[in-house]
Amino acid sequence: MENKHLLIPDYHGNQTVSKIAFMVNVSWGNEFIPELLSLLKTYNVHLTFFLEGRWVHSFPELARSIHTAGHEIANHAYSHYDMTLISEDLIREEILKTNEAISDILGVTPRLFSPPYGHYDQRMMKVAVSENMQTILWSLDTIDWKIKQPDVIIQSITSRVTNGSIILMHPTQPSLSALPAILNDASGKGLTVTTISDLLSHL
Numbered sequence: 001m002e003n004k005h006l007l008i009p010d011y012h013g014n015q016t017v018s019k020i021a022f023m024v025n026v027s028w029g030n031e032f033i034p035e036l037l038s039l040l041k042t043y044n045v046h047l048t049f050f051l052e053g054r055w056v057h058s059f060p061e062l063a064r065s066i067h068t069a070g071h072e073i074a075n076h077a078y079s080h081y082d083m084t085l086i087s088e089d090l091i092r093e094e095i096l097k098t099n100e101a102i103s104d105i106l107g108v109t110p111r112l113f114s115p116p117y118g119h120y121d122q123r124m125m126k127v128a129v130s131e132n133m134q135t136i137l138w139s140l141d142t143i144d145w146k147i148k149q150p151d152v153i154i155q156s157i158t159s160r161v162t163n164g165s166i167i168l169m170h171p172t173q174p175s176l177s178a179l180p181a182i183l184n185d186a187s188g189k190g191l192t193v194t195t196i197s198d199l200l201s202h203l
Helices: 030-043 053-058 060-068 088-106 122-130 150-158 173-188 196-200
Strands: 019-026 048-051 072-075 166-169 192-194
Touching: 019 196, 030 060, 030 173, 048 053, 048 060, 053 060, 053 088, 060 072, 060 088, 072 088, 072 196, 088 122, 150 173, 166 173, 173 192
Parallel strands: 019 048, 019 166, 019 192, 048 072
Antiparallel strands: none
16 A cells, blocks of 8 residues: 555455446435345445445434345445545544444445545645555445436446446436446456455455
8 A cells, every 4th residue: 555655545456356346435426325236236236335424423324224135334434525635633533434334234344445536645644544444435436426327337447347347326316327338348348347355355
């Protein structure tokens, strides 16, 4: 994780291993989660869900449904602050408060952290490392909070996906509609969809 004394996130898996992973950042989009979980069960794939702590406290049953379905649970901070604009003490609180919420409600303690907006600096990285958290970003982005056409998302992802890709998505209708084509494309290319922890274990 350390390069020339700089701490940097992981945003890609081993490019020699035919695996990819999806990170699903969850702080909204509740209405699409049941259908998303049903789709993932049909395809027999498990993704990594980065849950906002505030969301977990507000929607514990939805959080449990994600965990019960066998998906990996990770940390997306508590209040969706930009980590580069708050104090180190508050960064630590955002991480730990989310881990506590997830541990209390789901009985697991995440070790993966994705900062809101993908914004990070060395202060945030040092806090995450000190709390034994691995910071994760992405190599491909569906931009599904903005792009409403599933075909655009499909083309964007399938034209660039490769060994080790980490694909960012949210529980949105565009990504939900695009996902079958993306999963079928990955399968056709011999790419196995796995969790981020498994993907990064090959580094």
